[in-house]
Amino acid sequence: MxxxxxxxxxxxxxxxxxxxxxxxxxxxxxxxxxxxxxxxxxxxxxxxxxxxxxxxxxxxxxxxTKDDLVDAMLDRVLGRIDLRPPTDDWLVDLSAFATAHRAVLAAHPWAIVPLFTHSNPGINATVIGEAALSILARGGIDGARAVATFCGILALNYGWFAFSAARDATRGTVDPEAALAGALAMLPADRFPRTLSVAGELAHYGSDEQYATALGQVMRGVDAAARTR
Incomplete structure (x- = not known):
């Protein structure tokens, strides 16, 4: 029934x-x-x-096609970069550009891989390039040097994200900082004295503070190159 x-x-x-x-x-x-x-x-x-x-x-x-969809998605993401109005300090503006670019990458981790394979997904890729090149021109950096500097900033951001992505992917299952700190603590002090002296900093690699330090060093190099053109 x-x-x-x-x-x-x-x-x-x-x-x-x-x-x-x-x-x-x-x-x-x-x-x-x-x-x-x-x-x-x-x-x-x-x-x-x-x-x-x-x-x-x-x-x-x-x-x-799917490629057309991905291009439109990436163009949409790149359009979210906060391109602030210029100030009277081009180096500060360049640093702000780099930080804003990294923030968008961090907010859209899925976009990293297709950004490598879709090098010109839409107009916003050109917009951010024009913004960066305009900032560099104000510092007297143009031509091949401007392109190299712009590419160097992008490489820093992509590399920085890739460097820390594997660690961040484990969050929720393990504490990556604690795991690395534990592994470093097992090293023999007589063989790795320098490593152990910065164990705390290494356990937090890829942090915002460390990015700011690395970016500051890049900016000082760019400034020095502009002064010796």
Whole structure:
């Protein structure tokens, strides 16, 4: 009897998919970023469509390929960099630019890998390049030296993020600082005296304070190069 009643009971209707016309490009990008937060490998057109309750075909109305979608996502992210109005100190402005760029990378860790493979995803990549080159020009740094300096700042930020990303990925399961401090404490003092003398600092590698120190050293080098042009 139970089996007969179960058979007679109608199956629940699946959630209806939204039509193409009810989906906007902005909504697609918001959904795509939500999916990408689980890791860039999780990003597919189908996963984004599922997040929105729509058919994958609805996405192709705006983005012909996944690469087109990723380009638009990266352009959206780069547009969030806080490009502040210039002050009367170009070196302070350059440091602020670098810090703002790093902040956006830290807020969107999924974007790091595709930024390497999508070198010019949209107009905002050019906007931030123009902003940095304009700051350097105020300091008398132009041409090849300006390009090298700009690339060096980007490399510092990408490298800094990659350096600390593996540590941050373990948070929630282990305390990475405590684990590193424990490992350093096991080292023989007669062989690694310098390392042990900065064990506390090494246990917090990649911190905001250490970034500020490293960036300050880069800025002093840029300043020295500008003075000796």
């Amino acid at each position: 139970t089996a007969i009643m179960a058979a007679d009971k109608p199956a629940p209707n699946p959630r209806p998919r939204r039509g193409r016309s009810s989906v906007s490009a902005d909504e697609i990008l918001r959904a795509a970023e939500h999916v990408a937060r689980e890791g860039f490998d999780a990003l597919t057109m189908r996963a984004v469509a599922t997040e929105m309750g729509a058919s994958p075909m609805a996405l192709y109305r705006y983005f012909a």
